[in-house]
Amino acid sequence: MTLTEIQIKKIEQHASNFQDTPGALLPLMHAIQDDLGYVPEGSYPIISKAYNLSIAEIHGFVTFYHHFRTHPAGKNVLQVCRAESCQAMGSEEIELYCKDTLGIDYHETTDDNLITLEPIYCLGNCACSPAVMINDNVIGRVSKKKIDDIIRMAKENS
Amino acid sequence: MTPKIYIPIDSTALSLGAEEVYRAILLESKNRDLEIEIIRNGSRGLFFLEPLVEVETDKGRMAYGPVDISDVPSLFDSEFFIGKPHELCLGLTDEIDWLKKQERLTFARVGITDPLNIKDYEKHDGFNGLKNAIKLEPQLIVKEVTDSGLRGRGGAAFPTGIKWQTVLDTPSEKKYIVCNADEGDSGTYSDRMIMEDDPFVLIEGMIIAGLAVGADMGYIYLRSEYPHALVVLNKAIDIAKENNYLGRNILSTNHNFELEVTRAAGAYICGEETSLLESLEGKRGMVRYKPPLPAIEGLYGKPTVVNNVISLATVPIIMDKGAAYYSDFGMGRSKGTLPIQLAGNLKNTGLIEKAFGITLRELLYDFGGGSATGKAIKAVQVGGPLGAFLPEAQFDTPLAYEKFSEVNAVLGHGGIVAFDTTADMSKLARYSFEFCAIESCGKCTPCRIGSTRGMEVIDKIKSGKDQEKNIKLLRDLGDTMVDGSLCAMGGMTPFPVISALNFFPEDFGVDKKETSA
Numbered sequence: 186m187t188l189t190e191i192q193i194k195k196i197e198q199h200a201s202n203f204q205d206t207p208g209a210l211l212p213l214m215h216a217i218q219d220d221l222g223y224v225p226e227g228s229y230p231i232i233s234k235a236y237n238l239s240i241a242e243i244h245g246f247v248t249f250y251h252h253f254r255t256h257p258a259g260k261n262v263l264q265v266c267r268a269e270s271c272q273a274m275g276s277e278e279i280e281l282y283c284k285d286t287l288g289i290d291y292h293e294t295t296d297d298n299l300i301t302l303e304p305i306y307c308l309g310n311c312a313c314s315p316a317v318m319i320n321d322n323v324i325g326r327v328s329k330k331k332i333d334d335i336i337r338m339a340k341e342n343s
Numbered sequence: 344m345t346p347k348i349y350i351p352i353d354s355t356a357l358s359l360g361a362e363e364v365y366r367a368i369l370l371e372s373k374n375r376d377l378e379i380e381i382i383r384n385g386s387r388g389l390f391f392l393e394p395l396v397e398v399e400t401d402k403g404r405m406a407y408g409p410v411d412i413s414d415v416p417s418l419f420d421s422e423f424f425i426g427k428p429h430e431l432c433l434g435l436t437d438e439i440d441w442l443k444k445q446e447r448l449t450f451a452r453v454g455i456t457d458p459l460n461i462k463d464y465e466k467h468d469g470f471n472g473l474k475n476a477i478k479l480e481p482q483l484i485v486k487e488v489t490d491s492g493l494r495g496r497g498g499a500a501f502p503t504g505i506k507w508q509t510v511l512d513t514p515s516e517k518k519y520i521v522c523n524a525d526e527g528d529s530g531t532y533s534d535r536m537i538m539e540d541d542p543f544v545l546i547e548g549m550i551i552a553g554l555a556v557g558a559d560m561g562y563i564y565l566r567s568e569y570p571h572a573l574v575v576l577n578k579a580i581d582i583a584k585e586n587n588y589l590g591r592n593i594l595s596t597n598h599n600f601e602l603e604v605t606r607a608a609g610a611y612i613c614g615e616e617t618s619l620l621e622s623l624e625g626k627r628g629m630v631r632y633k634p635p636l637p638a639i640e641g642l643y644g645k646p647t648v649v650n651n652v653i654s655l656a657t658v659p660i661i662m663d664k665g666a667a668y669y670s671d672f673g674m675g676r677s678k679g680t681l682p683i684q685l686a687g688n689l690k691n692t693g694l695i696e697k698a699f700g701i702t703l704r705e706l707l708y709d710f711g712g713g714s715a716t717g718k719a720i721k722a723v724q725v726g727g728p729l730g731a732f733l734p735e736a737q738f739d740t741p742l743a744y745e746k747f748s749e750v751n752a753v754l755g756h757g758g759i760v761a762f763d764t765t766a767d768m769s770k771l772a773r774y775s776f777e778f779c780a781i782e783s784c785g786k787c788t789p790c791r792i793g794s795t796r797g798m799e800v801i802d803k804i805k806s807g808k809d810q811e812k813n814i815k816l817l818r819d820l821g822d823t824m825v826d827g828s829l830c831a832m833g834g835m836t837p838f839p840v841i842s843a844l845n846f847f848p849e850d851f852g853v854d855k856k857e858t859s860a
Binding site: 207210215268270306309323 | 357567568606728
């Protein structure tokens, strides 16, 4: 996927913003992902030049961290907690229900580009398991009905 | 007097609809032409009662909960805003048994104050510890923390004062304070609560750490799964700067301390301190060999204090009330209090800060009220995904580091996840390996390869294939990972696996006698 002129400009701007920041790659990749929705592989040569790093080093960095994605996500990201506390309260059933209802597996996006489904390992909401996060909003004591509501609201808001 | 209403802004309360309740109460008051003052406080940690709305009365705060938006009109009808009775009224908050039985030291202000109101913080003893510490020689601050008996609350339980002493004793023109806020263990949320509900106490603790060891720069390495905490911390840092607690010439002395939040990126391994430092330096979070210790060669090769949120947030009360006050709580070598987090399948979940020594059974039944589903509690996992499973027979174990070691378990960060009788322990054991395979940094072989082989061996045992041979293999693999891994990720993954096998062999489809080591 080639980048647009605007995307390239943005990446160059972010790269220059963190030029003097120690440990720049972490905040830089966040800035790019927050802005563009993902860290395009096309950004690697730009960052490579600005920071005197090899493309392999940048690729190695980005792919080490689960949070960074190298492809665009759907309009909404639904993260389902798979950790023990949620398992104790039936998260496996919620996982299956999400996959069935949306017709996708983890790390996939619905055909209408509405929702990307991701697993997550603990949202720190363990007092109200099972938990999911839709974009930046955590939802506790999730039921199948609440999943339906989340999907319906995502549709309405788009 | 204008009625004062408290509605929590903690993210667990929000996850149960606290924001909607806030909007409904605001709207209802407008519709009734009623002037009210709403304060967004942190959560008291009684999550089974959230959203918990409180109202100020002359006897103290009156609690109502759990409040649903549909309850709002009837609450107004019964004049809850002046503390009048309603079916959701729980009485005075401080008199709620669950809260009354606790010893809140680190969490003294949590749920009481508005997290971002620095005057409110000061009014509730905030910055008293810093004001004492700033007058002391660094060695005396370190001595106070050492004498308090405080041990690393992140899980490793290493004495905080000794770590600080090493950093103090290592000469360097630059030193760092790093707060490990990568709270990735399932069943834990006390770090999140401190950061969202009382962020200044963490900031105060980090400034004191800086004074103690001679560091003028601090980083909070915050997990990306906590977007709400990120916003609160950044605001709190700005407010602390405006009030001369951070930056140059703190409190008009010649001390300087800068503080920044760094957003992590979803790697569990970065909760391991050396991996965290690599990540902060902008690299893959690969675990470092030790020695050298981070206290001697840490961030960018400089002496670095790496402490958990709770450890740092406990320092202010120690510097305020003294080491003896803190160490009077607890049992044996486990001094002070532990913020315990009840999670998973329990009726009453939430945060309980208690002196060390309370038993699991008291926590699960007296506080937790038994399982949420009403079935018997089959097992609990304490200390996150690397902690052992404890069966009912071990529920009388007191919460203390040494007592847990005696039964081959760990206390970790104080998270307790309960499972009822429907839990399949072999599935949970397999998940432990799966999690390790997903999250391993890949540097050492036992962790990187052992985790995948472990899943396969469990599958073979469950399918009944060469069970005796494969059980022996699983135990051998566990020993290799425990003895041969670089860090706790591979070194502790066998704890939940082997404890599940030892206590629940029937879930693996084998007889008790066949599993014996």
